[in-house]
Amino acid sequence: MQAAVEDADVLIVGAGPSGAVAAHELARRGFKVVCLEQGDWNLPDDFTGDKPSWELARLKQWHPSPNRRGNDADYPINAENSPLEPLLFNGVGGSSILYSGHWVRALPSDFRVRTLDGVADDWPFTYEDLRPFYDEVTHHIGASGLEGDPSYPDAHTFPLPPLPIGKAGLRAARGMDKLGWHWWPAPNAISSRAFRNRPACQRYGACESGCPAGAKASADLTYWPDAIAAGAVLVTGARVRTLTTNENGLVAGAEYVDRDGRWHHQRAGITILAANGIGTPRILLNSASSAHPDGLANSSGLVGKRLMIHPYASVYGTYDEDLESHLGPAGQSLQSLQFYETDESRGFVRGGKWNLMPTPGPLNRVLWEPGTDWRDGFGSSFHDRLSGTFGRTLEWGITTEDLPEEGNEVVLDPDLTDSDGIPAAKINYRITENNDRLLDFHIARAVEAHEAAGAVSTHVDRVVRDSGWHLLGSARMGEDRTDSVVDQWGRSHDIPNLFVLDGSNFVTSTGVNPTATIMAVALRAARHLADHRSHQVSAS
Amino acid sequence: MLDPTARERLAVLADVLIPGTDAFPSASAAGVPADLIDRVLGFRPDLVPAFERALDLADGLEAEAALDLISGAHIAEFEALSTLVSGAYLQSPQVQQALSYRPAPRQANDDIDTYADLLEVVVDRGFDIHGAELS
Ligand SMILES: Cc1cc2nc3c(=O)[nH]c(=O)nc-3n(C[C@H](O)[C@H](O)[C@H](O)COP(=O)(O)OP(=O)(O)OC[C@H]3O[C@@H](n4cnc5c(N)ncnc54)[C@H](O)[C@@H]3O)c2cc1C
Ligand code: SF4
Numbered sequence: 001m002q003a004a005v006e007d008a009d010v011l012i013v014g015a016g017p018s019g020a021v022a023a024h025e026l027a028r029r030g031f032k033v034v035c036l037e038q039g040d041w042n043l044p045d046d047f048t049g050d051k052p053s054w055e056l057a058r059l060k061q062w063h064p065s066p067n068r069r070g071n072d073a074d075y076p077i078n079a080e081n082s083p084l085e086p087l088l089f090n091g092v093g094g095s096s097i098l099y100s101g102h103w104v105r106a107l108p109s110d111f112r113v114r115t116l117d118g119v120a121d122d123w124p125f126t127y128e129d130l131r132p133f134y135d136e137v138t139h140h141i142g143a144s145g146l147e148g149d150p151s152y153p154d155a156h157t158f159p160l161p162p163l164p165i166g167k168a169g170l171r172a173a174r175g176m177d178k179l180g181w182h183w184w185p186a187p188n189a190i191s192s193r194a195f196r197n198r199p200a201c202q203r204y205g206a207c208e209s210g211c212p213a214g215a216k217a218s219a220d221l222t223y224w225p226d227a228i229a230a231g232a233v234l235v236t237g238a239r240v241r242t243l244t245t246n247e248n249g250l251v252a253g254a255e256y257v258d259r260d261g262r263w264h265h266q267r268a269g270i271t272i273l274a275a276n277g278i279g280t281p282r283i284l285l286n287s288a289s290s291a292h293p294d295g296l297a298n299s300s301g302l303v304g305k306r307l308m309i310h311p312y313a314s315v316y317g318t319y320d321e322d323l324e325s326h327l328g329p330a331g332q333s334l335q336s337l338q339f340y341e342t343d344e345s346r347g348f349v350r351g352g353k354w355n356l357m358p359t360p361g362p363l364n365r366v367l368w369e370p371g372t373d374w375r376d377g378f379g380s381s382f383h384d385r386l387s388g389t390f391g392r393t394l395e396w397g398i399t400t401e402d403l404p405e406e407g408n409e410v411v412l413d414p415d416l417t418d419s420d421g422i423p424a425a426k427i428n429y430r431i432t433e434n435n436d437r438l439l440d441f442h443i444a445r446a447v448e449a450h451e452a453a454g455a456v457s458t459h460v461d462r463v464v465r466d467s468g469w470h471l472l473g474s475a476r477m478g479e480d481r482t483d484s485v486v487d488q489w490g491r492s493h494d495i496p497n498l499f500v501l502d503g504s505n506f507v508t509s510t511g512v513n514p515t516a517t518i519m520a521v522a523l524r525a526a527r528h529l530a531d532h533r534s535h536q537v538s539a540s
Numbered sequence: 541m542l543d544p545t546a547r548e549r550l551a552v553l554a555d556v557l558i559p560g561t562d563a564f565p566s567a568s569a570a571g572v573p574a575d576l577i578d579r580v581l582g583f584r585p586d587l588v589p590a591f592e593r594a595l596d597l598a599d600g601l602e603a604e605a606a607l608d609l610i611s612g613a614h615i616a617e618f619e620a621l622s623t624l625v626s627g628a629y630l631q632s633p634q635v636q637q638a639l640s641y642r643p644a645p646r647q648a649n650d651d652i653d654t655y656a657d658l659l660e661v662v663v664d665r666g667f668d669i670h671g672a673e674l675s
Pocket of ligand 2: 201331
């Protein structure tokens with residue numbers, strides 16, 4: 001192992017949205033920040049959304065599952081015991097390279113589910129506490145949206161106007177209007193007009209395989225340039241195996257391997273994990289030693305437990321006219337929170353968020369479903385299927401809140417390793433009974449929404465396997481050290497110079513896409529750390 | 541590069557998978573067994589082995605029987621074959637035109653005016669926000 005290049009005040013593991021926002025805040029407040037990221041930079045031209053290879057490349061080279069992609073920077077995840085495939089990206093910008101950019105705040109009730117609904121736990125802070133940080137991040141990243149959605153207590157603003165909802169959005173909105181249900185032009189982390197270093201969206205619809213225009217607010221474009229300008233050092237191709245500890249029981253830094261197979265140790269006064277809901281518990285569990293036989297920061301036994309993934313249902317409606325539903329962004333054009341809050345008469349608690357999405361790309365309309373008769377989609381059926389659905393199919397996607405269960409977990413796989421021989425993670429995950437009922441209810445309503453909008457047919461994918469894009473809760477925060485891993489500032493109860501700032505720290509999953517919340521929580525914690533620097537324990 | 545026998549076999553299978561209609565060319569009329577298949581194999585080199593196995597499995601069989609066999613017992617091979625044939629077909633400008641497919645880039649024009657009246661109703665209806673008072 002090589003000696004450290006330099007000591008850092010703060011080491012951040014992971015260059016996704018949470019690591020980026022923390023790096024920016026701490027570097028601009030004068031901390032010497034080093035970030036270790038196992039992946040690399042991507043340039044807009046690396047993405048294929050504007051090229052003829054796009055639809056084929058997104059099924060492999062740009063697939064959101066690291067298991068399917070199998071890039072050098074990826075680590076495998078054993079998902080045999082899960083109906084949901086974990087999806088993420090490893091590189092500068094993290095999973096925001098592939099995210100759809102749905103930029104959604106949680107609602108006040110999300111932070112008070114124990115008080116309101118008698119389930120799970122309340123968060124150690126409220127919506128009001130987080131609100132200024134939501135506002136700040138939303139304006140920094142250049143989100144697009146429309147002020148005044150009545151489902152929130154405040155008329156929060158966006159720096160950019162909403163993206164077009166198009167013919168497709170209008171058709172769906174008319175259906176919601178008929179039913180008297182809530183909808184709103186959706187907020188997106190995509191620029192509707194040129195914003196700072198990003199041009200306006202060009203509607204490729206390729207957002208989930210990387211934006212070729214550079215219009216999507218991925219963290220490599222939004223926060224990293226500013227963090228680096230403020231002095232943060234970002235080391236790419238640096239894969240962390242373990243965190244090391246010193247004689248005082250503090251974290252001393254991390255050992256990592258570079259792309260040439262050389263091992264290094266990066267020392268730091270404070271260490272922040274921002275490696276996401278699977279990467280973070282993996283590092284903590286891999287850091288087990290005789291002093292910490294169950295892994296670091298794990299006196300509660302909750303490292304890796306309470307994994308939440310948001311089972312996702314797709315309800316497609318096909319219409320009798322060309323709605324240009326292949327056009328992006330994808331991205332969401334409308335969102336509905338009509339069935340978000342608890343109504344116990346429905347037979348379950350909590351709810352879900354709906355997003356209206358396009359169905360970009362003709363190849364996606366004609367892919368063979370293994371196990372089906374090829375004649376169903378090919379031969380004389382091929383052209384009807386293609387022409388009858390392409391440009392005419394809309395998706396109401398439903399993100400459902402799953403409540404924490406200890407049995408849903410991230411563990412180390414006894415056999416599987418990444419390409420550097422570091423033990424890989426395995427997830428054991430099942431959909432809860434509450435969630436099953438929630439899914440059925442929401443799907444039935446989404447079918448009604450399509451019918452009200454005049455769909456000629458509907459098709460339901462009840463639990464989309466490739467939808468494990470929200471990886472949350474596996475190192476939860478809380479006030480009580482016996483039943484949480486970190487406190488409300490992301491600081492480990494066990495090790496005061498260790499922080500977890502990615503979505504592992506979520507108490508509950510909320511029912512919305514999590515990145516706005518992950519970043520607001522990370523900014524709040526990083527600012528608190530900077531404001532209380534003189535009281536912060538450090539290994540250096 | 542596919543040899544001429546493989547290309548011929550592909551043409552037969554591809555035309556059964558994607559026959560022509562009045563509006564659309566068949567797979568081979570669109571150029572699938574010619575340059576388009578080479579292009580998509582270049583996009584997905586990982587699929588080449590399964591694709592070649594699919595063609596081998598079709599040796600000596602009628603096209604429909606071959607497709608039954610491959611899709612029934614050789615999932616990876618049928619996925620490779622059907623994905624590459626469809627992917628190649630959809631590369632054809634003639635096919636894109638028949639489909640009225642005008643891919644992006646497009647401008648992201650503001651269209652709030654088209655739905656402002658509908659939104660007023662949403663605002664007037666309001667929303668029962670749970671727990672706002674607990675914040
Ligand atoms: C296809 C897809 C669509 C999505 N759509 C949305 C959406 O519309 N809206 C939304 O809110 N969210 C969405 N998400 C989720 C969103 O991307 C994540 O919530 C967000 O990126 C999490 O940020 P993070 O910083 O916590 O983790 P990540 O972005 O996952 O970043 C973690 C980083 O840590 C690095 N890392 C991990 N382990 C190590 C190690 N051992 N050594 C070094 N580096 C390491 C990884 O390489 C990675 O770059 C989507 C995700 C995917 C995959
Ligand atoms: S639709 Fe917009 S944000 Fe999405 S990939 Fe295209 S240009 Fe980028």
